[in-house]
Amino acid sequence: MQKKSIPASSFWIIIVAGFVTGMGNGSVFGAALMCWMGRAGFEDWGGVGAGSYIPSTFNGFMSTCMFVFGFAFTLMLALALKRHDTIENGVRA
16 A cells, blocks of 8 residues: 555645635735725725625725635645655655
8 A cells, every 4th residue: 555645645734724824814915905005096895795806896806815825825835745745755756
């Protein structure tokens, strides 16, 4: 029986932990940016239904920041665990 790699055995942990951490950081970034910018460049606040996810609205811009940060943190976590697996198991990638 062959041992599963670290990234393969922790697939859902990578997805959940990466997105939760990244979206949390993205919300802080988005909130700080919104405090700095105000509503100057946005005509609509976009807080109702699908308008919350349109990047050209006030709320949609912050939601987009959260998704981008979540995706980036998921990729970073996956790459870090792949590298850790390579070092721990001595496998050349």
